[in-house]
Amino acid sequence: MVKLEGKAIVITGAGRGIGAAYARAAAALGARVVVNDRDAAAAEEVAAGIRATGAAAVSHPCDVAQWEPARALVERCVQEFGAIDGLVNNAGVFRMERIHEMTEAACRMTLEVNVLGTMFPSAHAIGHMQRAGRGAIVNVTSGAQMGLVAMGAYGASKGAVASLTYAWAADLPAGTIRVNAVSPSGATQMGEHNVGYYRDRGQTIAPNPNTPEDNAPLVCYLLSDAAAGVHGQVVRIHGRKLALVSHPAVLEPVQEHPSAWTSDAIEEAFARVFCAHLQPVGLRHVRQSPA
Numbered sequence: 001m002v003k004l005e006g007k008a009i010v011i012t013g014a015g016r017g018i019g020a021a022y023a024r025a026a027a028a029l030g031a032r033v034v035v036n037d038r039d040a041a042a043a044e045e046v047a048a049g050i051r052a053t054g055a056a057a058v059s060h061p062c063d064v065a066q067w068e069p070a071r072a073l074v075e076r077c078v079q080e081f082g083a084i085d086g087l088v089n090n091a092g093v094f095r096m097e098r099i100h101e102m103t104e105a106a107c108r109m110t111l112e113v114n115v116l117g118t119m120f121p122s123a124h125a126i127g128h129m130q131r132a133g134r135g136a137i138v139n140v141t142s143g144a145q146m147g148l149v150a151m152g153a154y155g156a157s158k159g160a161v162a163s164l165t166y167a168w169a170a171d172l173p174a175g176t177i178r179v180n181a182v183s184p185s186g187a188t189q190m191g192e193h194n195v196g197y198y199r200d201r202g203q204t205i206a207p208n209p210n211t212p213e214d215n216a217p218l219v220c221y222l223l224s225d226a227a228a229g230v231h232g233q234v235v236r237i238h239g240r241k242l243a244l245v246s247h248p249a250v251l252e253p254v255q256e257h258p259s260a261w262t263s264d265a266i267e268e269a270f271a272r273v274f275c276a277h278l279q280p281v282g283l284r285h286v287r288q289s290p291a
């Protein structure tokens, strides 16, 4: 059974949208929550709403893509609640622009918030979790990591988050600190950019099938002791579907050459083998053999 009784959890970017849903749901399951957002008023509104239900919550506004403020966020959780048992790296920004349409500032902001904003709170939280011998980190990635139109920078940032998840799972032995990621779906202000991008081009896209709240049970499960043994996984919610996302892997058949590969030998390997195995581009589903 999923319970978060007594756990102290930081949720970044929780002033609105899916993060706010995580904060409310975690508190309803007994967690004491630090509600972060760079929008101070929004963070306090969510925290106050949680306190009004009788649960424990404080707001701590800051930009999680800044090293010292991210440290202070983690320390606030330890000061208020005596520990940091969980961290949800939810804060994120989204832009729809092709690479040749982007400014330097837009490139930097997307990567800094989504990647450094995941790394910095984690860097500060993991020391506390290691000393306590327990902790759960939930990162937030996106289907865009698989390649979607006009989502190169955003997708790259979320691909980096998936890679961080795999690497931290390798760094941190299972059984103490668990690290997983979710690939959520929810109609929020973020999705409005998506709708607007296509509307400006005379196109329509299907409405997002999820509410922000649809994603909260998954994050609460991953934060809870019920998920002991679940480590290094990316779990995707879309509509009523729940799925694991495959990790990048080296594909068979691997070709081996008796000496260093030459361009001509590579051309021959593509003609003979690889051209029949070229990978489709973009978000897709891989059917696995039944277990």
Ligand SMILES: NC(=O)c1ccc[n+]([C@@H]2O[C@H](COP(=O)([O-])OP(=O)(O)OC[C@H]3O[C@@H](n4cnc5c(N)ncnc54)[C@H](O)[C@@H]3O)[C@@H](O)[C@H]2O)c1
Pocket (backbone or CB within 6 Å): 012, 013, 014, 015, 016, 017, 018, 019, 036, 037, 038, 039, 042, 062, 063, 064, 065, 089, 090, 091, 092, 093, 094, 113, 117, 140, 141, 142, 143, 183, 184, 185, 186, 187, 188, 189, 190, 191, 208
């Ligand atoms: N909405 C979706 O369908 C969807 C799909 C895939 C992934 N995601 C991811 O889920 C997360 C939440 O998305 P959402 O739709 O709720 O977005 P949202 O825009 O509604 O909320 C994001 C929140 O993060 C805050 N934030 C942004 N930068 C910050 C920073 N540097 N420091 C602290 N707070 C910051 C914003 O102020 C905002 O309140 C994001 O990481 C997003 O990339 C969302």
